[in-house]
Amino acid sequence: MKKTHDLTEVQIDRIIEMAWEDRTPFDAILDQFSLKEQEVIELMRKELKRSSFNLWRARVQGRKTKHRKSRSGEVDRFKCTRQKSISNNKVSKRK
Numbered sequence: 001m002k003k004t005h006d007l008t009e010v011q012i013d014r015i016i017e018m019a020w021e022d023r024t025p026f027d028a029i030l031d032q033f034s035l036k037e038q039e040v041i042e043l044m045r046k047e048l049k050r051s052s053f054n055l056w057r058a059r060v061q062g063r064k065t066k067h068r069k070s071r072s073g074e075v076d077r078f079k080c081t082r083q084k085s086i087s088n089n090k091v092s093k094r095k
Contacts, residue, residue: 007033011033012043012047014033015029015033015035015040015043016043016044016047016048018032019040019044019056019060020056022063022065022066023065024066025065025066026040026066041057044056044057
C-alpha cells in the first residue's frame with residue numbers, strides 16, 4: 001500500500017480530481033493508487049483548504065456513486081457513461 005508521502009504532485013492532483021468527481025468511486029482510486037477511502041480523506045484534509053475540505057466531505061458523504069457497492073447495476077468504469085466523445089466534434093471553429 002502506498003503512503004501519501006510516496007506520491008508525486010501529479011498523482012496527488014489526479015487523486016484530488018478523482019475524489020471531487022461525482023461518478024468516480026473510491027474503489028477506482030484504490031485500484032489506481034492503492035489508497036483506501038480513509039487515506040483519500042486524510043489526503044484531502046491535508047491538501048485542501050479547510051473550507052474546501054468541508055465542502056467536499058459534505059458533498060461525498062453518503063453519496064451512492066462514490067461507493068461501488070451502493071451503485072445499482074451500473075457498469076464499473078472510470079468515466080461517466082454520459083460523457084461524449086470529442087472525436088466527432090461539430091463545434092464551429094473561429095475563422
